[in-house]
Amino acid sequence: MIDLDEQYLSGEHKELRAQLRKFIAAEIVPAAAAWENLGTLPHAVFARMGELGLLGVSMPEAFGGADFDTLGTVVFGEELGRSGFGGFMSAISDHADITAPVIKRNGTPEQLQRWLPDIIAGRRIAGLAVTEPGGGSDLVRMKTTAVRDGDHYVLNGQKTFITNALSGEIFVTVARTDPEAKGAAGFSLFVIEKGAPGFTTGAPFSKTGWSSSDMSDLFFDDFRVPAANLLGEEGRGFYLMMQGIENERLSIGAQCVGMAERAIEITLDHLKQRQAYRGTLWDLQVIRHDIARLVSELSAAKLLLYHAAVKKSRGESVRLEATMVKATLPELLKRVVDVCVQHHGASGYMRGTEIERLGRDARPHSLGGGASAVMLDEVAKLL
Ligand SMILES: Cc1cc2nc3c(=O)[nH]c(=O)nc-3n(C[C@H](O)[C@H](O)[C@H](O)COP(=O)(O)OP(=O)(O)OC[C@H]3O[C@@H](n4cnc5c(N)ncnc54)[C@H](O)[C@@H]3O)c2cc1C
The missing domain is CATH 2.40.110.10 (Butyryl-CoA Dehydrogenase, subunit A, domain 2)
Structure with missing residues (x-):
């Protein structure tokens, strides 16, 4: 998988990634299967993430946030996606990455004081x-x-x-x-x-x-x-809402990268250990090409995402790039998980396996936040 951290991220970004990865491995993954059966994310998860300062990545420090730039949002989205639990990812990102920024951008100082501290601390879910x-x-x-x-x-x-x-x-x-x-x-x-x-x-x-x-x-x-x-x-509500659309699209793109990389990672492990014929499944060229093709496409799309995040962090408009990201990455994610499920054989179709869940959880990003066809229309208008 292409690693862009050295090229694009500061020390603070890397610390954020490490903190998220450690927290998700220790406190989310072991418990999240039970929350899937519950049909909701317990309030305690929001409170815990608030306590660790993980719900205000892009929020002002004055209200308890960490005031990261757009690359921080990308790191946050990737790590939520990598968790392999789309429900956890969507509940948290809807709260912290989609809703809170609309208040941040448009609220008066009194309004910010009224709502942001509770949202950032995870006391009230948004x-x-x-x-x-x-x-x-x-x-x-x-x-x-x-x-x-x-x-x-x-x-x-x-x-x-x-x-x-x-x-x-x-x-x-x-x-x-x-x-x-x-x-x-x-x-x-x-x-x-x-x-x-x-x-x-x-x-x-x-x-x-x-x-x-x-x-x-x-x-x-x-x-x-x-x-x-x-x-x-x-x-002016419609226009005000659309002003945050670039960040929202990049955040969704980042979640897709995280999910796709995780799907490929576990599929590579599976293929390299699964014995078949005179070796492993990974020894079959057709399978290696499937994965190599997808990893190459994913790397290209990830570069577009990081390029857009750097530009956006500098305060430049990235309407075209962010819309391309939203048009491309959710569709690519669906293709990635489809191939990954296929190469797991029947085990990829069994409830309780990570790849089966990713097979279902990879679906909504091409529907919500602007369906892929709508994104392509918008890209075409900007050409
Ligand atoms: C898991 C999930 C979570 C969601 N969470 C939220 C939320 O928190 N808040 C919220 O407000 N909404 C949420 N939504 C709703 C989401 O934003 C809408 O589903 C989305 O905007 C599409 O609207 P629709 O479902 O009415 O589909 P429709 O508008 O009926 O479109 C159906 C399909 O038609 C096609 N289509 C539509 N327009 C065009 C076009 N111009 N050209 C070509 N084809 C087109 C696309 O394939 C599209 O998927 C969520 C949806 C999902 C699936």
Whole structure:
């Protein structure tokens, strides 16, 4: 596997990687199979990661974060992916890497003080609630409304497929505040908190993979949200959300690299010890070529990811590179795990093996956060 650490990472980045790898090996992997059966990530995991300073990698130091640049986000995503547990990865990344940054970028100093310390310490779990039954890829079809009423907004609508919906207490959501506005205009961002009347969740969804993160619907029925919870300027919610899209795409790309490298690693071990014919499976050229081809493609995609992260860390726009990463790595990950499962034979199809779980957990990245086809459309528009 291509190792870019010496070339691209500082001492602090490498320490972060070592800390994450040690923590995940010691405290996540031994316990995570039980959480898969539970269908959710225990709150204690968030609290423990908060205690170790692992939930605020890209957050300001003033609120308990470590203030890493985009390369720090890449290291974080890779190590979550390498855990081999997509449920753990998605619950944590949704909280720390997807939701918290929207608050960080758009919150007033009072809002940051109100929510970020709890999120970074893992005291309260967070999620991002955007998708609706009638508005997935085509987000401007969102129907949730927010109508100003004195010092509150009244929200009505439904969000669906929301990670951390059941364990979470704080969500960033999007609703239409201007019914006359067309297209992406007229939406606003809100931080909403569980506990007030009019905000309920549905039954847990039964997913094919990512089993240790919970998912459900959120329902808003005349749900009164204080005007103080409006995030950023009213009517510009869609644009404000899209401002973080580059980091989100790079973070997803990094998770794909981590998962793909892990899948290849365990497959190499398997192939080199599995006796067949007059040697091992690794002695068969067709198998070696399969793996060599995928490792070469993965290395090229990883270089694009690191190149984009370096540029982004310098403050430059990486819209094209980040979109290419999101268009490419989730699709490549699916091909990698498909070949890896195949070369494990029947054992790769048995519940309880790591490669079988990776076979299921490699699927969602090409759907969520912008489906691959949508990403390719966007790459084409930027050419
Ligand atoms: C495991 C998981 C976790 C998720 N977590 C969250 C969450 O925490 N918060 C949240 O808000 N949402 C979440 N989602 C929802 C996710 O963001 C949506 O599934 C995604 O945006 C796609 O929307 P959709 O499912 O409605 O598919 P649709 O929009 O109906 O699209 C279906 C398919 O049509 C194709 N397609 C769509 N548009 C185009 C196009 N322009 N050109 C060509 N083909 C196209 C693609 O193949 C696409 O997959 C999650 C989804 C999954 C699977």
